[in-house]
Structure formats: C-alpha cells, structure tokens
Amino acid sequence: MLKGRSILLGITGSVAAYKSIDLIKRLKQEGASVKVIMTGASQRFITPLSIELAAGDKIYTDMFEAPLSHISLPAGADLFIIAPASADIIGKYANGIADDMLSTTLLAYSGKVIIAPAMNWRMYENPIFRKNLNYLASLGIKAVGPDRGSLACGEEGVGRMADIEKIMESIITSLTVQDLAGEQVLVTAGPTREYIDPIRYITNRSSGKMGYALAAIAKRRGAEVTLISGPVSVIPPDGVDVVTVGSAREMRTAVMEALPMSSIFIMSAAVADFMPVDVRDSKIEKKERLQLNLVKTRDILEEVGALKSKPFTVGFAAETGHRLDRARKKLLGKDMDMIVFNDVSRKNAGFDVDTNEVVILDRGEEKKLPLMSKKDVAVAIFDRILELKENRL
C-alpha cells in the first residue's frame, strides 16, 4: 500500500517510544522507505541503535551532525508522522519553535503531517496543550488517537498512543486518492444465525473478512461507510458506522433502512437461505432423531433488484466449482450492476482466509483476478465500480 512512498518518522520522549519499532517495521512491510529523526529525550526511552536496526538506515538526531539535513530530508518526503508525539513537540510545532533536529525539520516541511499524541491524561487535558492541538488541527494536521486505557504512570485515562494499526491506517488513508469521496457505501458482511431454540442455531462459514475489507477500503478512499455485520470476530475499521445484526430477517431490516441513503450497495454477507419454521422458546431435549423444518428466507438482493430507484448494486456469488454461468444468471435475474464470483472450494479462496480469487462480472465484461489479499480484491472491486459509474454518466 505504501510502495515507493517516502515517510519521515519523528520519535519524541514518551514511554511509548519503544512502539516506534513496530511502526517502522509495518511501514517497511507496506513498501515505504523510512527516515527517522529522534529527539534527545526519546533516546532516554529507546536507543538510537535499536531504531537504526529496525529502520535499516542511518537515523537523525543532531542538526549539526549532518548540516542541512533539516532541509534535504523534508524535500523528498510524502508524509511526516510524529509517533509518539510529546506535549512538548506539539507545543513547539504550534508555536513555530525550531530548537532541535525534529522541530526544525518539521518547520521546514510543507507536506502532510500526522501526529500520534501520547502522554498522561492530565497533560492531555491541559487547556494550554489543547489550544496547541486545536491550532494544529485547524491547519489540517491530523491527530490519530490518543486512546483511553491504562497509562505508563499506572493511571487510567485518555493518553495512550493509538495502536500501530490505527496509525498505519491513517497514514495509508492520507496517501490514498479520495476517489470515493461523496459516495455513501453500504456493505454487508459475515454470516447470519438462524436460531432453532435459545441455544442452537444454523449458520455458515463466512468470516466477514471480505466485507470488512470492502468497508476499510471504501473508508480509506474517502467514502462514508455503513457496515451491516452478522456475528464475526473481525475488528471493524475505524470511522465506519457499524450495525450489528443476528438473523437474516434483522439483516434485511437493516439493509432496507440504510439503502435509501446509499449510493453503492455491496452485499457480501452470507445470508442464510433457510431458517427454521418455528423457533422453540426452550431448549429442545436430546433425542435419537430430530427433524428440522426449514423455510426459505427473504432474498435481500432480489428485493433490492426489484426496486425502481436503487444504488449501484453489487452481489457476491460463492459457488463450489467454476459456475460462472450461475453467477451471470444471478446478476441478470436480480438486476444487479455487478457480481463478484468466487469458487469457495479452491485453496486460499473464499471462507475464513485472508486471500481470495475472484471474477468480477458486470453487464458487459468478465474480469478474472489472480489470487490476492481480500483488501486488494476490495480495491479492484471499487476501481471497477468507479469505472462503470463514470461510463454511466
């Protein structure tokens, strides 16, 4: 996601400084090149050697050691992240103070800046600090976190540095073209549960990973996102409006409620096709045989397809075997704009894995994608949606 991007990382004097090692590793994993500047105080918390080893490159600590590096470093950077950002660096930056390598380089930089504040909650609540933070926000400087939790001082409160994945997401979002800005994306994800009695239910193997990836990518590209999710264990992306549901019936109600506000609707949930005719209110006793009487659930996509006015609608066809014919029939039969076919019997595709191998079918074309991460599949799906939407205009 950050291939070819050049990131400047500033580390300041906070107990959270050791977490910067993980941030450097993640940035490099995503393909970024990372240049690190450490303040004097940060070196009391973590050694420059540890940071240098993680970065695999020379790090910068002293303005006078490599003269003019405070001008040359920012010139080539796509983004400047300060993590952890002390109250001190935030105060200096807000007031134009340039008295060490980090604060001076920051002043010489005119690109995107993200700060990840970390401090004791009393410092965070201090009105002087807040004034500085608000002033930076008014200039478009993005703050990620801090989060609530137990702090290094043993107290509980808001002040913990945001976790690394959250920081990564805000970096990637800042460097992503906001081509879905103005779109209201509605995504469904996960399985549904159809209860037999208060204890037992029928469900399916959907993990929700594909739907959550779609929601994350839509958010990253600037859309307003609503995610209607069945019971899953995936953590929802930040900034997404999540509606949790249990049964197919609840999923339908939630979809119909959110649909009028949506411009793109992606039905990636694996909604149960059948539900028990009646749900017992007490546990069914154990016996030799039990016959379940099931009835078809309402087909949400079919219902949406029949609407006169509807968003750009995308369905998923999870099939066993290369049944593209069935996917195409579904696309036309339910009047969708696009359907994403995946053969769940293939290795590393479909349920509960982080990868998928799909074919994107629309009214005109069929696009076969290689095996890739679900996030990359989501990127390809939105690329195609935008292409088709533009052609319609």
Ligand SMILES: Cc1cc2nc3c(=O)[nH]c(=O)nc-3n(C[C@H](O)[C@H](O)[C@H](O)COP(=O)(O)O)c2cc1C
């Ligand atoms: C044990 C200890 C922990 C500290 N943790 C933080 C912190 O989390 N956030 C913060 O803003 N300051 C913290 N400080 C204070 C800063 O290190 C101090 O303000 C320092 O001048 C910051 O310098 P810098 O911004 O140049 O790195 C801590 C100090 C000590 C001794």
